[in-house]
Amino acid sequence: MAGEYVQAESIEEYWLKLKQIYQDQSEYFLEIPKETYERLDRSEREDSDNHINEERLGKDTSVIDITVYKYLENRKIAYHSVLIDVKGSKEERYFELIPKE
Secondary structure (H helix, E strand, C coil): CCCCCCCCCCHHHHHHHHHHHHHHCEEEEEECCHHHHHHCCCCCEECCCHHHHHHHECCCECEEEEEEEEECCCCCEEEEEEEEECCCCEEEEEEEEEECC
């Protein structure tokens, strides 16, 4: 959904910038627990930017996200993003949103 490049030096800085992009493009945004995401009985789709982000790590940016999502009812989408830095550290984030029309 975001489709924008995020420049950041740390995972936390990257998450704050990415989160702001998603919030700006959404009518509704909520961080959810991993267990909530995993209970959603929907097929998972891979974000089309994942391969581009993997190529950018260490070249254009110090942190990337690898994201998958599930379409839910009433236009809601649940996301699972793994934030990865150049040192190999990872942090998982889960959230749901309703895109602006």
